[in-house]
Amino acid sequence: MASDVSLAVDERERRSSGARLRRKLNSVSTRRAAVSIVVALLLWQLGATGPSWLGMRIPILGASPSPVAVAQAWSHLVADPNYWRSWYLSLLRVLFGFASATLVGVPFGLLLAVHPTFRAISYPAFELLRPIPPLAWVPASIIFWPTQELSIAFVIFIGAFYTIVINVLGGAEAIDVRLIQAARSMGASRGNIFWRLILPGVAPSIRVGMEVAIGITWEVVVAAEMISSGSGGAGGGLGFFIWNSYIGGSYPNIVVGMISIGIAGYASSTVVRVAAGRLTPWQRA
């Protein structure tokens, strides 16, 4: 009984999110994270300004714009609608490619898992195509699809699709056979077993697949945008922004673009993690 009481207390504390946030901001790990970032920025600043205090250029870091220069460039860009348009375009592509990969990949993975004939027919082809990296699809994609937007979306789709399918398939195979046996004994129909056992049983793997896939989509979108801009297109997006800054020689902007992608990727991963976490309410940490 004592454990029940402590559980109830836990529950109350968990619910008061204000207290939780305060505790989190005050925690040792938050302070350490702050120290980590500040020290990194400091080293970067020192390295980038090497010639003025050391009299020589430090390799790699010495060639990069200093954080102060990046911050200045950023403060100008914040007012520039084109910069925000790059965000918007990349975000839209990621969203579209990721959503279509999820919508196609989850049913495809489930079908592979529950339908032996379908699996026997389509799995070999799937495994043959899977090792082809998404970026290898870029030229073919530009040729196949009528618009540049669609070709980029397709490459992103490819990047996310395999990861999601493999996770769903693995998750379905890992479902404890005794659960299915128990349900069959109790007279459950195949449909019931699918909706109430297979689907929730796969949910944790869908979650993992989505979390990994959203990271891949950011890697892919940026490269695809760079390549398409290199081949004469001007589709915009953060990848294009970086490439354009490189061509134009504004090095601080390159770094701004890189950090922007870091922030965008982190934010979208967080959104996916929280949203997908709702798929599996029984797995509260």
Place this chain on the structure above:
Amino acid sequence: MAIAPGRIELRDVKKSYGRSASARKVVEDCSFTAEADRFTVMIGASGAGKSTLARLIAGFDRPDGGEILVGGRPVAGPGRDRLVVFQESALFPWMNTEENVAYGPKANGLWTDRAKEQSSKMLEKVGLTGFRRRYPNELSGGMQRRAELARALVNNPEIMILDEPFRGLDAMTRRLMLDYYARLSEEAPRTNLFITTDIDEAIFLADRLLVMTNLPTRVRTVIEVDLPRPRNLAALIRDDRANAIKMQALALLHEEALKAFSGGSKAATDFVDAFRHRLGAG
């Protein structure tokens, strides 16, 4: 004469696993009868193929030879009349306790309200009403076992197949669960096929005790346990009749264990002979 629906009969059942050349015979020429509404307990060393028999009777697996009759009819697949409670928890992790228990009735087309009513009655009976909103991973081992018993019993099956259901529980909880299950069974008699490796557990529950051989498994000896009910675990320790049965069963189990231990090796056989000699001297 009509055969009671809860009667289980095995005739020369065989089952092996693997390809013909390297096939491992798990069950061979196994025959026994579990009478309707009685407690039949199967005891034998672990890994001896008792769980295979449970799966065959449940209909998850088919025998290679022989016949399995339930209520006089051959088993063709899993059915609601025979429910299995497995060794480790097989509760549905994504359903809370109440949803787990209501699963069977709902899967059979009962309206949600009616299924809820039945499951809450069952939860009351196993003392889990306060935990009906908890997920399985939030329950203790003993509670999980009770939830699992409830999930099966709410379907009111003719036959319960319990494959070492209390294994892994601590000794105290195990005794409580045993006592509890025995009382539950007295309220609503049904055929119970209970698999265990524990002799005290076996004698406490059994009307009929099947002492199984090691691999390939078959019934070595049938012992009728004619002890009066309700039984009391503590009192059984001092009961002469219970102890006589216990000694008889243990001697048989010991022989089987020694056979399995030596497993054809000369050195091990010598060791076993010496061990036997010492036992005889002592």
